[in-house]
Amino acid sequence: MSENESTEGVRLQKVLANAGVASRRVSEELIVDGRVRVNGLVVTELGRRIDPENDLVDVDGTAIQLDAGKRYVMLNKPTGVISSMKDDRGRRDLREFADDWEERLFNVGRLDYDTSGLLVLTNDGELAQVLAHPSFGVNKVYIAKVEGTVTPATIQRLTRGIELEDGPIHADKARLLDTSAGSSLVELTLHSGRNRIVRRMMAEVGHPVVELVRRQFGPLHLGTLPVGRARELTKVERGALLTLSRQGSGANDAVDPTGETHGLSDGSSEGRENS
Incomplete structure (x- = not known):
């Protein structure tokens, strides 16, 4: 106007x-x-x-959200659930968690089948395309229970960078939370959207992942939301997410050079996983 x-x-x-x-x-x-x-x-x-x-x-x-028809939902995805609204192999998918909303919701990005934690569901296609696009790189925080005793040297290696088969990678932040009974808890902050990146990083440094949960996605924190439960974002959370989306909308057009789109997904394939 x-x-x-x-x-x-x-x-x-x-x-x-x-x-x-x-x-x-x-x-x-x-x-x-x-x-x-x-x-x-x-x-x-x-x-x-x-x-x-x-x-x-x-x-x-x-x-500020002006369109009252847009829905923004936080889900604490359980393990054993495909990050899709429909799975052609009959596996458990995200539809059961979106039934409480009349709008047709889709997931923003994905979490691995064996990973639990924060996943955003929405009917805002533009926001989803921006936030899930690999070139944008939303910060994500994971807590990984891994095999063995992680040392400070290993934490430094994760932040300095390691070489994987698809190129170098480093954690934006990494810290050891706990070590006991032959396992360790590690917190990793990443902006990469590469396939199963946390599991591959920890395996590369000799500590395979036993359990993995995503605690944070951009400005959103999982908090005390129980596993398998979903809730609408608060006004403050919506504002923060929309602000992040608008900051990124000018950085890419949500379509990569191959013409593939990212973000909203209701297909039956697991596709790109972020952990």
Whole structure:
């Protein structure tokens, strides 16, 4: 929408109020104070009208969800579940966790069959394409129970980098959480989306993974959500996820050079796994 289309659309303060940001009066104060941007530009005039279906709004740098039809759900995926909404081999899939929502939800990226933890389900195709695209590299935090006693030297090796068959890789962060009874707990932070990357890294340094859980995906933390349960994201979580998505939308067009798209998935193949 151009600056001259002042008689069309919806007043910005009304849009903010309808989105649950604040009352209309407080929303007006936010606008006058220069804390609101539309399509990346600060708006301070109270008469500004926007198109909620197409314009992007943020307050204090946090994206605001204007489309009430979009759903953003956090799932603590159990092991033994395929990261797909349909599996042609009859294995347990994600459909059972999406039944509580009328909208057709899809998973953002994937988790390995034997990996549990945080998986995002949504009907927001644009967000899913951006966040799951390999070139974007959302930070992910894993807790791995591995065989053997992990030493500080091994932790340093993981962060310095190791060579795998598909190229070098290093953890953004790594730390030893616990060692007992012939096994260790290691926390790894990665932005790579390579296939089964955590398992391959730990095997390469001599500590095969016994159990693996993803605790964090970008700004989202699993917290106390029980295994096998799903919940909608809070307003704060939605804002953080949308902000991350908009930051990445300019970095890639969600299609790689082969023409393959990433992100929303309801196919029967396991495809790319992130752990």
